[in-house]
Amino acid sequence: MNVAAQAFVSPRVLARPVAATASEATRVALLGTGTVGRAVLARLDAWSGTALGERLQLVHVANSRVAVRDAAGLCPRQAAGLLGVAPVAVDDARRPAPEPSSLDAIDAVLGTTGGIVIDATASEDVAARHAGWLAQGVHVVTACKLGQGTSLRRWREIRAACHDTGAQYGDSATVGAGLPLLRSLRELQAGGDRIHAFAGILSGSLAWLFNHYDGMRPFSALVRQARDAGYTEPDPRDDLSGEDVRRKTVILARAAGFEIEPHDVEVDSLVPRELALLSKAAVDAALPALDVPLRQRFAGAYKKGEKLRFVARLETREDGRSHARVGLEALPADHPLAAGAGTDNKVAIWSDRYATQPLVIQGPGAGAEVTAAGLLDDALRVGRPR
Ligand SMILES: NC(=O)C1=CN([C@@H]2O[C@H](COP(=O)(O)OP(=O)(O)OC[C@H]3O[C@@H](n4cnc5c(N)ncnc54)[C@H](O)[C@@H]3O)[C@@H](O)[C@H]2O)C=CC1
Ligand SMILES: N[C@@H](CC=O)C(=O)O
Numbered sequence: 001m002n003v004a005a006q007a008f009v010s011p012r013v014l015a016r017p018v019a020a021t022a023s024e025a026t027r028v029a030l031l032g033t034g035t036v037g038r039a040v041l042a043r044l045d046a047w048s049g050t051a052l053g054e055r056l057q058l059v060h061v062a063n064s065r066v067a068v069r070d071a072a073g074l075c076p077r078q079a080a081g082l083l084g085v086a087p088v089a090v091d092d093a094r095r096p097a098p099e100p101s102s103l104d105a106i107d108a109v110l111g112t113t114g115g116i117v118i119d120a121t122a123s124e125d126v127a128a129r130h131a132g133w134l135a136q137g138v139h140v141v142t143a144c145k146l147g148q149g150t151s152l153r154r155w156r157e158i159r160a161a162c163h164d165t166g167a168q169y170g171d172s173a174t175v176g177a178g179l180p181l182l183r184s185l186r187e188l189q190a191g192g193d194r195i196h197a198f199a200g201i202l203s204g205s206l207a208w209l210f211n212h213y214d215g216m217r218p219f220s221a222l223v224r225q226a227r228d229a230g231y232t233e234p235d236p237r238d239d240l241s242g243e244d245v246r247r248k249t250v251i252l253a254r255a256a257g258f259e260i261e262p263h264d265v266e267v268d269s270l271v272p273r274e275l276a277l278l279s280k281a282a283v284d285a286a287l288p289a290l291d292v293p294l295r296q297r298f299a300g301a302y303k304k305g306e307k308l309r310f311v312a313r314l315e316t317r318e319d320g321r322s323h324a325r326v327g328l329e330a331l332p333a334d335h336p337l338a339a340g341a342g343t344d345n346k347v348a349i350w351s352d353r354y355a356t357q358p359l360v361i362q363g364p365g366a367g368a369e370v371t372a373a374g375l376l377d378d379a380l381r382v383g384r385p386r
Helices: 003-009 035-046 076-082 090-094 105-110 130-135 152-165 181-190 204-212 219-228 243-255 280-303 368-383
Strands: 026-031 056-062 066-069 116-119 139-142 195-201 265-267 306-316 322-332 344-351 359-364
Touching: 026 035, 026 105, 026 368, 035 056, 035 076, 035 368, 056 076, 056 105, 056 368, 066 105, 105 116, 116 368, 130 139, 130 152, 139 368, 181 195, 181 243, 181 344, 181 359, 204 219, 204 306, 204 344, 219 280, 243 265, 243 306, 243 322, 280 306, 280 322
Parallel strands: 026 056, 026 116, 116 139, 265 322
Antiparallel strands: 056 066, 195 306, 195 344, 306 322, 344 359
């Protein structure tokens, strides 16, 4: 049983119980019941009957196949049971059967303004709708990077829609799985600073892999372990190729004031061509194609006392233009970016006030529970701020 499903078995009570006042609650539609979506449901379930739980009313939960909805409010645990992603409760049999999933249902269930869509998918179809929902006055809270981390055009549409309607876009979970990275960049600029540069570890799964890889165990075995722990993208090649880090770099860069396109980021992929060409279904069996090249890179670094880390960098040049790159680097063992444990992300930010000594933000950068917490922090913030 994975982490998110376990949370349904023994939910933690995270806040003080209070009497229900459903009229104050903001309607929420959750898209995605995978690793992150299940953890969102578990966290909402643990909030049932508490002050935090009163602020969000779950009315729709969907995955790519099926959806359940109830305008009067869904019990998160029951919704998970009905969708087959958690143990089924005794009285679930009396609930209406799930219906086929359709993104068109969101308008009807949330109404036109004030509700929140929580995007816990990795779906291009869902990301393509972010700007449209915002333009209707529906808030969007997302873990998916395809909204802000792809074309500049889509990023501008999202920003314009927020500007026009006042709807908010909660993106904390897109970089650093909820760490205060985007917020810090925005607050520095709101206080008059210009961002000069940033450098850091932006992938939780790659951090975990290179924190654990010792050249002895096959790298592919560790990739499977990271996937099973819920750290990788649905297709781990999105992490190993640097694409996920490219998207995060693009999101951070834009938040830092640099309107770059994805192709402006130089990417050094770890995925050999024969692995890149396979269908998603064939990837697992072919992961050992990573083993020899990674062992060679590890051995080269080890001989010099260096550590391998997958690093993202954005620098500004004298003409004010930015240059960004992501890839594997062999760092001296005492380099600040070589420190860290588990899935730690670590990002150094240089700005006017932090011109020589950077601001450094570090903490777990992947995993269902931290990501779900980041999503729900944003939902509470954009819904009805208190
Ligand atoms: N796993 C992690 O540590 C983190 C993940 N993220 C992001 O969270 C998102 C979800 O990741 P996981 O939960 O690991 O993926 P997953 O593959 O476990 O789950 C994805 C879910 O989205 C659903 N889905 C796909 N298309 C849909 C549609 N059109 N309508 C409704 N549901 C749809 C799928 O059925 C599935 O339930 C990804 O964008 C990922 O980049 C962000 C930060 C950390
Ligand atoms: N796959 C991602 C999950 C969070 O965005 C990562 O490894 O960082």
